Structures are given as structure tokens and as C-alpha cells.
Amino acid sequence: MAEVKLKNLTVKYGEVVAVNNVSLTFEDKKFTVMLGPSGCGKTSTLRSIAGLTRPASGEIYIGERLVNDLYPSERNVAMVFQSYALYPHMNVFDNLAFCLKPLKLTRSEIKEKVNQISQTLHLEEFLNRYPAELSSGQQQRVAIGRALIRRPAVLLLDEPLSQLDAVLREEMKVYIKKLQEELAITTIHVTHDQTEAQAMGDRIVVMDLGVIQQIGTPQEVYNNPVNLFVAGFIGNPSMNLISGELSREEGKFFLVSKEVKIPIPPKLGKKLEKGNITGEIVLGIRPEHIFLFPEAIQDSVEAEIIEVLPQNNEFIIDLSCDSFSFKVRKDKEVLGFHPQVGQKSWFTLNEEKTYFFDKETTRRIELP
Amino acid sequence: MKADRRERGIRLILYLPTLIFLILMSIFPLIFSIYISFFNYTLGQHMDFIGFGNYGSVLTDSSFWSALRITLEIAVLAIPIEVFIGILIAFLFNTRGKGVEVCRMIILIPMMLPPLVIGFFWKYMFDATFGIINYFLGLLSGNPQIISWFTDVRLALIAIVLVDIWEWTPFVALLAMAGLQAIPPNVRETVRLEKASWWLRFRTLYLPYLRFPLLVAILIRSIDTLKIFDVVYILTGGGPGEETVTLTMFAYRVGFNYFYTGKAAALSWIIALISVGLITILIRVLSRKSTA
Amino acid sequence: MGKKWLSLLLIGVFVGASLVGYTAISSAKTIRILALAWPQAKVEQELADKYFTPKTGIKVIIEAQPYTYNEQKARQEVAAGSSYYDIYHYDSQWIGNYVVSGALERLDTKDYLLSPDSKINFDKDFFPELTYRSCKYPTIGPELDKGNFKAFKDTPIYGLPWSQNCEVLFYNKTLFKNAGLDPESPPETWEQFREYAIKLTNPPKHYGVGFSASPAADYISMDFFPIMWSWGGALWDPYTWTAEGYVNSPESIAALQFFSNLYLKDKVCPPDTPNWDMDPKLSALLTGLVAMAPEWVPLLGAIMDDPKSSQYVGQIGMALMPGKKDPATGKIRRFHMYGCQGTGINARSKHKKEAWEYLQWLLSYDTQKALTDNPAAAFVSGRRDLRYYAAGLNRWNKAFIDAIPTIRDFWNIPPYAELLFIQNREENLAFIGAKTPAEAMNYAAKLEQAIYDSSPYKPKR
Incomplete structure (x- = not known):
């Protein structure tokens, strides 16, 4: 487990600056929510941490390691996408077991690990099904399971709840939060939904226009907005x-x-x-x-x-x-x-x- | 009722040209070629019914078996390499970036050239004395190489296979690229985060997406290779001896040099049956793999 | 509504006009010729438009087709019983198939050559060495090779000599000089030929000899057969249709051994030779890549002194093909590959009279002279009365006339194409060393004999 530290991170797409000189520390074992309207730079920040986007400048540390020049696979991070991104040609078992294959585990070890995670995520009945045969909530759980099974140092969640219906979303919010607390994995969750942020985050990072507006606990952000943007963005209906x-x-x-x-x-x-x-x-x-x-x-x-x-x-x-x-x-x-x-x-x-x-x-x- | 009938009449009239064309240009010749294959018939001379005599004559002709062997050799040598390099090219050009689009277009050029042109310029490139291939081989080996590509039994076939690979790898690459494009970006990114080896990634993630386009590519290439003609005709003319005479070249010779029309018809049907047989087996084998 | 009628009317007018136009064309006196795309065809068309049509009112349309397509086209026309063409040009080896298919009108009849009005005297006007091979059928055989033309006196005539050709030895005088050879004394025997070739070889710029040794068409055989014949070899016995003992006779095999040794052992031929057809050989002579090669007389003769095509203007010499000393007589026995085309009347033509009139005009002294005079026609005449004139006109006409007495041809019987292919293939395989000459010729004999034996045209004993 590790904290994630950003130093003067800047991400550009051509001339467009998506993330502008952001410095920030995501605390170890904490659930941090990055909140902001679409285009505010939160997803770019997340992708930079994962290594899927190359920052224009700045440094990214996971634990003590500077990871700028490491391949995504070397960073020991797992990511859950909005679209779940399950491997469509594999059944649930293989999706979950995929990342275990290079670890040279025995068959029974793999089976045990998969069983363990599927128990936690209530997926035991679906292990032989293919992603197309699952509901979106089940797919979501498989995606999370696949991210967690290899015990990543950092879990990155890119709007994972936005495609779920309202009831399921409420359920999953609680579920993910609980899971994160149990497993104590440093988690960064990106969303534009402030109720999600309020419910799940140990800390909230509010971003706009590529710049961090405020960092704080949900209460702090709600009670002491530092500027007009945060004041207007947090709260429903807004201030x-x-x-x-x-x-x-x-x-x-x-x-x-x-x-x-x-x-x-x-x-x-x-x-x-x-x-x-x-x-x-x-x-x-x-x-x-x-x-x-x-x-x-x-x-x-x-x-x-x-x-x-x-x-x-x-x-x-x-x-x-x-x-x-x-x-x-x-x-x-x-x-x-x-x-x-x-x-x-x-x-x-x-x-x-x-x-x-x-x-x-x-x-x-x-x-x- | 009346209007209905009228409409049907009009519809029939509209179908008629196509129907007549099909009957005249496809269905009649097809049936007639079966009919004629049972006759000893040299074009312009009298016809004798000989039952399956022409089929027997083809199957006992050593040139036929040689042509079949050579055609299959070309297919077996060329297609796997085309698929292999095609996949490599597809991966290479599956990234975004400056110049990739242009490179993609350039890669496709060989496929767009007329086979006649391809035949001629490769013939010059393979020339023993002033060809550029021997020149480069000379540079690589340090002393001048005079390799006579088209006058050696093995080399002539290899030269044809090389040209076929050059001509048709882009086609395989094109289909493979289409397959790679179908992978959702997030799925590919998820895999990038995994520690899985290159081979594991390829086998479990990319291959399922490539399977169908490659199946199509292999099938089309197999059918194409079974009827390979123009490039070979120009490069080697079938030589040396008849060591590069393919099935279609043999059929052409029987039909249009010997004018053994009956035997040519029988030969064409034998080639058609072989093609259908091979393709059926190929589809079985390849599609079985993809469900396993 | 108005527009609809207007368009219908227009279509009607168009169709009507086309029909009227078509009948107008077909009712006029027009003859159509399926010609070979030799240079002379174009000149022939010009001459016909200029002299023949004004005189007779008969329009002439010459449709020139490339060599292979000409045979395909003609044989499809014949199979369909078409009367579209009035005159067919044909290569000498096609005549057998044309005759058995009933494609050609017999000319030794009262309507044509035997008519008192005939302006052509077949035996008097033309070289029998040429016409007996391409205009009479069946004629091939030892009697013909001996010059005993009387033996074929009553053999039917199906055509007249259209284009005359044979292969002679072309050689490069400059390269001869450079190699220390006398440019005015080309090789007389094959042994000399080989000796000179070795001296002339300096790879990769210069080689002694070029052959069109590709197994396609008739390329390798036309260069090999003169060697085979001068060794005393033969393709077959034309009376009994026997291959065994002829094509694989010790003489034939020795000739093939000599031929392939030039490429394999002596290495006096460019490495690509076994894949060469006509074009590479021609350009090799013109660029000096090879110093000697057998080549068709007018094909190279007409362009060898043209600076646009030749790098050795005035330096390309022509000679009779080398030969071999006959052990019996001590004389040099040499042969030249025959390559003549005939022209005959379509037996189904609707304008036979006009076609005959045209052929008489074409083969007349004046027209033949006009063709000979025009260098663009690359023409050699088959008329005897033109020989002194032509021989004085240019070198290549003379070379041809000198070669006439020793001209020979291969099969012209119906299954010639399959026989030729087998022969080509086996020669080519021996040439590159994939088979020994004996293996190749024994196998050829076996396959060719099977073809003779299964042919319905084989003479019954």
C-alpha cells in the first residue's frame, strides 16, 4: 500500500492544457474522490497516475517510487473504467484469473484466490458466464474484482458508477466504500457526482479548469468552500x-x-x-x-x-x-x-x- | 387485383434483363461445360462422347499433378508468412500519430497495383545480371552475386512466393487492422495495466479479435492462390520446365494452347471440386479452433 | 408525356439509323482479314487502301491480333462456323488444325489456282521450300527435306505465302574484334561457335551466346532444332508417327548435350537465358550483352541499323547458322529454323471471289515489291522472281535467300501444341541441368509417342 504524490503535474493535449501544474498527495489507505465538472482535468490526472497518459511535465510518485518512466504494468495500479472493459472472450473466472497467470501460481492457488474474491463480490454463481451474459451491476462487480484480486498498491476508479441505475448505484457506493475500508487500499475515485463524493470520500479534491480548487473532507468542502466555484458546485440544490x-x-x-x-x-x-x-x-x-x-x-x-x-x-x-x-x-x-x-x-x-x-x-x- | 397483376408484370420485365444475362452468361455456360467435359472435343473439330474419359485423362496427366503440387506449395509457403507479417504490420500501424495514416496508405499500394505491373517490375528486380535484388545481395555478402532466380527449380518458386507475399500481405494487414480497431480502447488500456506477458496478451486478448478477420483473410488468400496466374505467367512463364506452372496456367494451356476444349472443361471442374474441398476443410479447421 | 414520346422517338431513330448503317456497310464489298500483328500488316493495309480498293471497289479491313490471340480467335471463329472473316493468316504449324477443322478453302481448284484466269502460278511463282511447308498439307517429311517437291505434286493447297522468315546467326562485329576474332569470318561449325563463344564471354557485361531458352511458346525449340538437325537428329518419323528412336536418338541427345553444355559447363550464356523469350534475346543482341544469337531475320534485320534501337549500328553481322560436318560426305550440314505464315480463304466466307481477287493482288510482283521496298514492313517475299532484287536491296533479305535451301520446320499436325510443350519443357530441364539430356529426351519420346498413338489423325498402316 502506498500514497500517491503529484508534483507540478501538467497534462496537455496539443495546445489544450488539461491539468495545470497540480501538486497533490493522495494519502495512503484513504479513499480520495476527485470531483469536478467534465473537462476539469480529473480523469487526465487519473490516467497520468495509471501511466495511460503521458504528462507534459511534473512528477508522479507511488510510494517512494518515481513512476513517470515506468510502464503502466510496472506501477502496480489497477483501474476500473466506466465501461467496465471486461475481456469479452473470457468468462468471469478467466477475467478474474487473467492477472494471476504471469505469477506462476498453481491451479489450486489461482482457484482459491478467484473463489475468495468472488465470495467477497458475490460472484460465485457467475464464474462460468461471459460478460455479455451479465447485468451491468454484475459486470461492475467483476471489473472491481479483477482490479482487486492482484492487490494493487493503488486502485483507480474512473466514474465506475455512472452507468448503473439509481438503486444499484446507491448499493455499490456503500459496497465499494466498505470494501475499500476492509482492504485498506489507497483509492482514487473520479466522479462528477457530488453525492457520490460526499458519500464515499475520506477526502474530496475539487477540480476545475485543470486546477485544484479545494481539498478537504466532505464536511470541510461543504461547510467551508474556499471560493465561489466550490460553493456553487457542492450542494444540491446549489448555493x-x-x-x-x-x-x-x-x-x-x-x-x-x-x-x-x-x-x-x-x-x-x-x-x-x-x-x-x-x-x-x-x-x-x-x-x-x-x-x-x-x-x-x-x-x-x-x-x-x-x-x-x-x-x-x-x-x-x-x-x-x-x-x-x-x-x-x-x-x-x-x-x-x-x-x-x-x-x-x-x-x-x-x-x-x-x-x-x-x-x-x-x-x-x-x-x- | 388488376393493379396487382400489372405490377407483377412490370416487376418481371424489370427482372428480365438480369435474368437473361445470368442465364446466358453464367448458368448456360456452367451447364454446357459439364456437358462438354464428357466429349473428346478439340475446338473446331468433331465431338466424340467418351464418358469420364477426359476426367481420367486429367487425373493421369503428370502435368496436372505437378501443377496441383506447385499451387499448393505456393499457398502453403506464402499464406502463413502473409498472415504473420500482416499481423505485425497491423500492430505497428495500430497506433495514432503523425505519419501513421500516410504510412498506412503506402503499405496498401502493392495491393492496388495491377498484377501485370507487379509481374514486370519484379521480373526486372530479380534479373540475374542487372536486377536490384542481386545487387543488394552482393552488397550484403561483399562480393557480386549472380543468382539466376527464375532458372532454378527451387528459387523460381521462392521468387513467386516472395512476390505473392509482397503483393498480398497488405491485404491481410488491412483485415487485421480492422480487427484490432474493434477492440474497445478501455479493454486495451486495462491490459496495459496488467503484468501479462506479450504472448499472453496476444493469445488471450488480441487473437480473439483477430480470429474472424484472419479467417476471412486466409480463406480469400487460399481461393486467390488456387487461381494464381498473372504474376507467375509474367515472372517465369511456368518455367523452368514446368516447375512453376500452376493449376490455372495448366488449364489455360490445355484450353487455349492445345484447344482440348473437352479436357479443359473436365479440368476446370476438377479444379473447382478441389477448391471447394480445400476451402470446406479450411473453414472447418479454422472455425473449430475459434470456438475451442 | 411529351418527353416520354420524344425519348422513344429518339431511341427509334437511333436504332433505325444503326440498322440502315449496318446494312449499308455489310452490303458494300468488304473483306475482313484476321491478321497477325507483324509490321507488314500495317503497310499492307496502306497499300490496299491506296491501290486495291480504288481499282476494285473492294474495301479491305485488316484486323491485326497478337500472335497467341490470333490462333485462339481464329479457332473460335472456325468452331462457331463464322463467316465474319474472309481471310485468315496462320502460322505454319497451325495449318494441320485449320485443315482438319475445315477452316480453309482448298485453292488448287478451278475456282482459284486452276482457273485459266488465275494470275498466280503456285509452283512457278514461289519458293517450294517455303510454300510446300506452309501452304500445302500434309507435306512434312524426308522427301521435302531432300528437295523432292514432286513427291507432293498432288497435295492439296490451302494458302499462299504471306510472311517469310527464318532464324540465322546474328553476331556483333565490334565484340568479335575486341575478342581478337575476325569480324568477317563468323563460325562455320558448332565447334567453332562454342570456341568463339568462350572467347567472347566476359561476364557480367558480355556473354558469347544468347538463346531464347524459355519453355514457353516455341522459344527454346526454335533455337535448339537447328543444332539437333545438324547433328543428324530428328523429332519423329513423319510416315509412321514414331518418336522413339528419333527424338531420343544418340544424335538428338548429343545435340542437346552440346546445347546445354553451352549454358551449364562453358557458361557462355547469360544466367537468365533459360527464362528468355524473344524480347530479352533481341535486346541482348542490340545492347551487346551477347555477341552471337540465332534470331529471326526481319525481326532484327529491320532495326539493327537504326540508331534508335541499336548500340552497334553497322556492326551487327549476319551469317548462316553454323553446322556440323557430315561424317559421310565431309560437307558441313546446316539447318535453318522455318518461320513462315500463310494466308488462306475462310471456307465459310461469303466473299470468296473478292478474297481471291485480293490474294492475287497481294501476291502479285508489284505488291510484293512495294512491301519489300518499305523498310517499315520488315518484309521478306516468298516470290522467286524477287530474289535477286531483294538480295541486292539489303543484307537481311540476302541472308534469308541464302538460307532458303536449308530451311526446316517442326510439326504442323493437329496435336502440335502439346508435342511442342513437352519438347520445350524437356529441353529446358536439360538446359538448366535438372535432367540429363538422355533422361529428358527419353521421357519426351515416351510422352510424344503416347500423343501420336492417341491421335485420330495418325496414318493407318
């Missing part, structure tokens, strides 16, 4: 962002945008004053951190409900305030009333969970 100017009237703080004027909770206002923050700014607040009331309270703002999306135990409500629209997400029980389209309601911001971002640098402004 409401309002760009405007800070103003102060009669001791109260407001954010004044073209569309709306929103009062800022006094405690926050104080902090802003303390931090000497003025002028153009972006306010961010997650839909779940907005309080909603059926009637006006102190410092609340009036808004109209324009859409209600009931979920199992919560509502996602679209509100409109003047020409500004935003989302609110609330537990049905916590909300206390049944929202209806066209209904007037009043909202305030959770002052603990309201973020401010620099409009120029997009970085989050740390309040004292």
Missing part, C-alpha cells in the same frame, strides 16, 4: 449566490443588488464591520440555511412562492423576491406550514451559515 453592494442604513446592514435589497443579520453585520469589509461582494447561502415563515417577523423579507418540489421528507421551494429568485430547502416538519404556489412568505438568513465572497478573486472572505 444561492447574490452579488451586490454592502450598505449601511440606520445601523443595519443590507446587501443591495439590482434586483433586491436583503437585510443582513446584525451579528454578521458586526463581523463585516469588524473585518472592514465594504463595497462589491457576493453573498452565498445554501437553500437549507434560509429560514422561511408564513408571516412577517423582524428583519424578514417578503417573497412569493413560485414553485414547490415536494421530496420524501422535504420541500424544495423556489421563491421570488422582486425580480430575484432563489431556492429554499426545508424539512417538512421543520417548516411547519404547507407551502403553496403564489403564497406569500417571509425569509431570513441563518447568520451562522452565510458566506461572503470577494467578487474579484472569488475567494471566500474569512470573517473574524
Whole structure:
């Protein structure tokens, strides 16, 4: 088992820079998720580690070894692809046993290893089937089994869940995570699905435009987004962002945008004053951190409900305030009333969970 | 009902030209050639019914057996090498990169040239005194080589096999490339991550994808070789002696030099039966392998 | 609707016009000749257009076909009973097949040569050495070789001499001089020939001798047979159709031994010789790769002094083929390979009269002289009354006329092609040393005898 270290990794396709000077350490035995929109460079990073793509510059270490000039097969990494990439002409047993063949094991040793992994992955009944005769979930398990059977130092997962249906995906998430914990293999998982990232990752690496935006535990990334991109990308529905100017009237703080004027909770206002923050700014607040009331309270703002999306135990409500629209997400029980389209309601911001971002640098402004 | 009938009539009229053409140009000659093979008939002279006499005459003709042996020798020597080099070329050009497309086109040129042209320029290249092949052999060995390729029983056949390999390896390579292209990229990448040896990779992953295109290539090449004519005709003219007279050259001689029309018909049917027999065996053998 | 009628009308007009045109062509007096693609065919067409057609109103269309396709085409026409061609040109060895297929009109009849109006006197006008071999059938045999033409007085005539040819020895005077040989005294005997050849050989630039020794067509046999005949060997007994004891006689085998030794032991032939057909031999003579070779008279004669084709203008000499001393008489016995083509009337022609008129014109003194005069025709005439004129005209005509008395031919009986192939193959195998001459000729005798014996045309005893 080993950690994976990237030093100033740059990957180019012709003139296009896919990964731009990335330095990063994937911790040993940890499950790291690389998250970002498509084209952000996460898959290129993964392929560089595997050795399938040659980086333009930078160094890649697996454990202590510099692996830049090693063949993929010498790096002791295993990869699971979105398309599973099973060997179509071999049955499940042979797919699993393929990488054991060069190891000069006896027949019974191979059989034992295959049986072991197929037990873990519940594949015992399918050993004689060919990939075309398996469901996509079963194929997925074979692909994972094939990657794990030779105990790689690093397991690379390239969007392995994206072709599964929703139920199966939930199952596999848990399953893979559990397996990884049991086997304690350094795992790098690439996805664009943030719920996957939240559920599975020990750590999340958020990437965009070939650059790392933030590294942290799922909670850190969610609670303390370092910039506007991470703030907007993490969370579902995504964070409401309002760009405007800070103003102060009669001791109260407001954010004044073209569309709306929103009062800022006094405690926050104080902090802003303390931090000497003025002028153009972006306010961010997650839909779940907005309080909603059926009637006006102190410092609340009036808004109209324009859409209600009931979920199992919560509502996602679209509100409109003047020409500004935003989302609110609330537990049905916590909300206390049944929202209806066209209904007037009043909202305030959770002052603990309201973020401010620099409009120029997009970085989050740390309040004292 | 009426319109239906009319339509059928029109359809028949539309079929008619093809039908007539087929009957006149294929079906009638085919049947007539069977008929004529039972007669002692020299073109333009009277016909005597002799039953299977022509077939007997072919099967007791030492030239026929020599031609059959030579044709099979060419096939057995040339085709495996064509397949082997064809696979190598396919792997070589199965990468992406600058110039690969151009190289691929260049590789295919021999296949596109008319066999007549190929015959003539190889004849010059193999020339004993001023041919470039002997020149290079001379450079390699350090003293001038005057190897007379087409006047030695063994060398003449080898020269023909070499030209056949040069001419038809690209065809095998083309089919093999198509087979390699069918491998999903991720599958190939997965294999790259495995420690498996080259041979193991080839046998277990690439070969299954190459099996069908190579089967097709071997079949087509076998059929082609059974009727090899033009290049041999120009290179050696069948010589020395008749040591490079192939089946089709022998059939041509019987039919168009001796004008033994009846015997030529019988000979053609014997060649057809041999071809069908060999191809059937080949398909059996090769397809059995691919399911095992 | 209008368009449809218009197109139908156009098609109708087109078909109608074609039919009218076709009948117009076929009703006019036209004769069609299936010719060999020799250079003279083109000149012949020009002369016919210029003189024959204006005089007689008969249009002449000469369709020249390459050698092998000519035979194939003609035999298909004959098999189909076609009257499309009025005149066939044929090579001397084809005549047997043509006659037994009923392809050629007999000419020694009242309609033709025996007619009081005939402008041709077959025996008087032409060399019998030439015409008795290619225009009468069956004629081959010792009596003919002895010059006893009377023995064939009543043999049917099927054609007239179209093109005349034989192989003589061509040699390179410059190379002779370079090798210290007298350029004006070419070898008289085969022993001398071999001696000179050894002196002339300086590989890989120069070799003493070139042969067209390929087993295809009639290449190797036409160069070997003069040697075989001068040794006293023979192909067969033409009266009994016997091969055994003739083609494999000690003389035939010794001749083949001499022939193959030139290549194998003396190494005076270029290494590719056993694969040579006509072209490499011709160009080897013209470029000096070989110093001596038997070659067809007009084929090389017509171009040897043309700077465009020859590197040795004026330096290529011609001589009678070498021979062998006859132990009985002490005279040198030499032979020349015959290569003449005849022209005859299609027995199914619908324009026999016009065809006969054309043949009389073609074989007339004036037309034959015009062909002889035109170097582009590379022509040698079979008319006796032209011999002094032609011999004075150029060297190669003279060489041919000198060779006429010693000309011989091989088979012209129907299964000639198969016999020739066996003969070629065995000679070629002996030439390259794959078989001994005795092995080769014994095997040839066995196979050829089987062919004679199974032929329906073998004379009954």
C-alpha cells in the first residue's frame, strides 16, 4: 500500500492544457474522490497516475517510487473504467484469473484466490458466464474484482458508477466504500457526482479548469468552500449566490443588488464591520440555511412562492423576491406550514451559515 | 387485383434483363461445360462422347499433378508468412500519430497495383545480371552475386512466393487492422495495466479479435492462390520446365494452347471440386479452433 | 408525356439509323482479314487502301491480333462456323488444325489456282521450300527435306505465302574484334561457335551466346532444332508417327548435350537465358550483352541499323547458322529454323471471289515489291522472281535467300501444341541441368509417342 504524490503535474493535449501544474498527495489507505465538472482535468490526472497518459511535465510518485518512466504494468495500479472493459472472450473466472497467470501460481492457488474474491463480490454463481451474459451491476462487480484480486498498491476508479441505475448505484457506493475500508487500499475515485463524493470520500479534491480548487473532507468542502466555484458546485440544490453592494442604513446592514435589497443579520453585520469589509461582494447561502415563515417577523423579507418540489421528507421551494429568485430547502416538519404556489412568505438568513465572497478573486472572505 | 397483376408484370420485365444475362452468361455456360467435359472435343473439330474419359485423362496427366503440387506449395509457403507479417504490420500501424495514416496508405499500394505491373517490375528486380535484388545481395555478402532466380527449380518458386507475399500481405494487414480497431480502447488500456506477458496478451486478448478477420483473410488468400496466374505467367512463364506452372496456367494451356476444349472443361471442374474441398476443410479447421 | 414520346422517338431513330448503317456497310464489298500483328500488316493495309480498293471497289479491313490471340480467335471463329472473316493468316504449324477443322478453302481448284484466269502460278511463282511447308498439307517429311517437291505434286493447297522468315546467326562485329576474332569470318561449325563463344564471354557485361531458352511458346525449340538437325537428329518419323528412336536418338541427345553444355559447363550464356523469350534475346543482341544469337531475320534485320534501337549500328553481322560436318560426305550440314505464315480463304466466307481477287493482288510482283521496298514492313517475299532484287536491296533479305535451301520446320499436325510443350519443357530441364539430356529426351519420346498413338489423325498402316 502506498500514497500517491503529484508534483507540478501538467497534462496537455496539443495546445489544450488539461491539468495545470497540480501538486497533490493522495494519502495512503484513504479513499480520495476527485470531483469536478467534465473537462476539469480529473480523469487526465487519473490516467497520468495509471501511466495511460503521458504528462507534459511534473512528477508522479507511488510510494517512494518515481513512476513517470515506468510502464503502466510496472506501477502496480489497477483501474476500473466506466465501461467496465471486461475481456469479452473470457468468462468471469478467466477475467478474474487473467492477472494471476504471469505469477506462476498453481491451479489450486489461482482457484482459491478467484473463489475468495468472488465470495467477497458475490460472484460465485457467475464464474462460468461471459460478460455479455451479465447485468451491468454484475459486470461492475467483476471489473472491481479483477482490479482487486492482484492487490494493487493503488486502485483507480474512473466514474465506475455512472452507468448503473439509481438503486444499484446507491448499493455499490456503500459496497465499494466498505470494501475499500476492509482492504485498506489507497483509492482514487473520479466522479462528477457530488453525492457520490460526499458519500464515499475520506477526502474530496475539487477540480476545475485543470486546477485544484479545494481539498478537504466532505464536511470541510461543504461547510467551508474556499471560493465561489466550490460553493456553487457542492450542494444540491446549489448555493444561492447574490452579488451586490454592502450598505449601511440606520445601523443595519443590507446587501443591495439590482434586483433586491436583503437585510443582513446584525451579528454578521458586526463581523463585516469588524473585518472592514465594504463595497462589491457576493453573498452565498445554501437553500437549507434560509429560514422561511408564513408571516412577517423582524428583519424578514417578503417573497412569493413560485414553485414547490415536494421530496420524501422535504420541500424544495423556489421563491421570488422582486425580480430575484432563489431556492429554499426545508424539512417538512421543520417548516411547519404547507407551502403553496403564489403564497406569500417571509425569509431570513441563518447568520451562522452565510458566506461572503470577494467578487474579484472569488475567494471566500474569512470573517473574524 | 388488376393493379396487382400489372405490377407483377412490370416487376418481371424489370427482372428480365438480369435474368437473361445470368442465364446466358453464367448458368448456360456452367451447364454446357459439364456437358462438354464428357466429349473428346478439340475446338473446331468433331465431338466424340467418351464418358469420364477426359476426367481420367486429367487425373493421369503428370502435368496436372505437378501443377496441383506447385499451387499448393505456393499457398502453403506464402499464406502463413502473409498472415504473420500482416499481423505485425497491423500492430505497428495500430497506433495514432503523425505519419501513421500516410504510412498506412503506402503499405496498401502493392495491393492496388495491377498484377501485370507487379509481374514486370519484379521480373526486372530479380534479373540475374542487372536486377536490384542481386545487387543488394552482393552488397550484403561483399562480393557480386549472380543468382539466376527464375532458372532454378527451387528459387523460381521462392521468387513467386516472395512476390505473392509482397503483393498480398497488405491485404491481410488491412483485415487485421480492422480487427484490432474493434477492440474497445478501455479493454486495451486495462491490459496495459496488467503484468501479462506479450504472448499472453496476444493469445488471450488480441487473437480473439483477430480470429474472424484472419479467417476471412486466409480463406480469400487460399481461393486467390488456387487461381494464381498473372504474376507467375509474367515472372517465369511456368518455367523452368514446368516447375512453376500452376493449376490455372495448366488449364489455360490445355484450353487455349492445345484447344482440348473437352479436357479443359473436365479440368476446370476438377479444379473447382478441389477448391471447394480445400476451402470446406479450411473453414472447418479454422472455425473449430475459434470456438475451442 | 411529351418527353416520354420524344425519348422513344429518339431511341427509334437511333436504332433505325444503326440498322440502315449496318446494312449499308455489310452490303458494300468488304473483306475482313484476321491478321497477325507483324509490321507488314500495317503497310499492307496502306497499300490496299491506296491501290486495291480504288481499282476494285473492294474495301479491305485488316484486323491485326497478337500472335497467341490470333490462333485462339481464329479457332473460335472456325468452331462457331463464322463467316465474319474472309481471310485468315496462320502460322505454319497451325495449318494441320485449320485443315482438319475445315477452316480453309482448298485453292488448287478451278475456282482459284486452276482457273485459266488465275494470275498466280503456285509452283512457278514461289519458293517450294517455303510454300510446300506452309501452304500445302500434309507435306512434312524426308522427301521435302531432300528437295523432292514432286513427291507432293498432288497435295492439296490451302494458302499462299504471306510472311517469310527464318532464324540465322546474328553476331556483333565490334565484340568479335575486341575478342581478337575476325569480324568477317563468323563460325562455320558448332565447334567453332562454342570456341568463339568462350572467347567472347566476359561476364557480367558480355556473354558469347544468347538463346531464347524459355519453355514457353516455341522459344527454346526454335533455337535448339537447328543444332539437333545438324547433328543428324530428328523429332519423329513423319510416315509412321514414331518418336522413339528419333527424338531420343544418340544424335538428338548429343545435340542437346552440346546445347546445354553451352549454358551449364562453358557458361557462355547469360544466367537468365533459360527464362528468355524473344524480347530479352533481341535486346541482348542490340545492347551487346551477347555477341552471337540465332534470331529471326526481319525481326532484327529491320532495326539493327537504326540508331534508335541499336548500340552497334553497322556492326551487327549476319551469317548462316553454323553446322556440323557430315561424317559421310565431309560437307558441313546446316539447318535453318522455318518461320513462315500463310494466308488462306475462310471456307465459310461469303466473299470468296473478292478474297481471291485480293490474294492475287497481294501476291502479285508489284505488291510484293512495294512491301519489300518499305523498310517499315520488315518484309521478306516468298516470290522467286524477287530474289535477286531483294538480295541486292539489303543484307537481311540476302541472308534469308541464302538460307532458303536449308530451311526446316517442326510439326504442323493437329496435336502440335502439346508435342511442342513437352519438347520445350524437356529441353529446358536439360538446359538448366535438372535432367540429363538422355533422361529428358527419353521421357519426351515416351510422352510424344503416347500423343501420336492417341491421335485420330495418325496414318493407318
